[in-house]
Amino acid sequence: MTFEHVFADLGGIPTGRLADPQALSGLLLSAANAAGMNAAGPPTVLTGPQGVAAVLVCHGGHVALHAVPAAGLCFADVAGIAAAHPQRGLDVIIKRLGARQVRTDARRRGPVLPPPNPIRSEEAS
Helix, strand or coil: CCCCEEEEEECCCCCHCCCCHHHHHHHHHHHHHCCCCCCCCEEEEEECCCCEEEEEEEEEEEEEEEEEEEHHHEEEEEEEECCCCHHHHHHHHHHHHCCCCCEEEEEEEECCCCCCCHHHHHHHH
């Protein structure tokens, strides 16, 4: 089984879009829906002196945001099993936040396999 994991560093976001817990909750739900994932519970949005943390745990994945509203910065993270489409969820986040700067990356996650046996590799030479 593999997971698709997409994430983005977002900048130039209007402060109000990152400081509204209710709007961020709705954004998490919209992103999960776009990715084809079902929420395992309600979204959680926590604010504190270091910014905002928002997460939606889904069956087979998650949608998470870490933001500093005053700086217009947000780190977005969407992961789901291979049947999901996390990139679609990330696209919703980028569009709805109105980020002016976007840097994205993606990884396929899967089982951790042991390294090859070096003795057997040397024997084969």
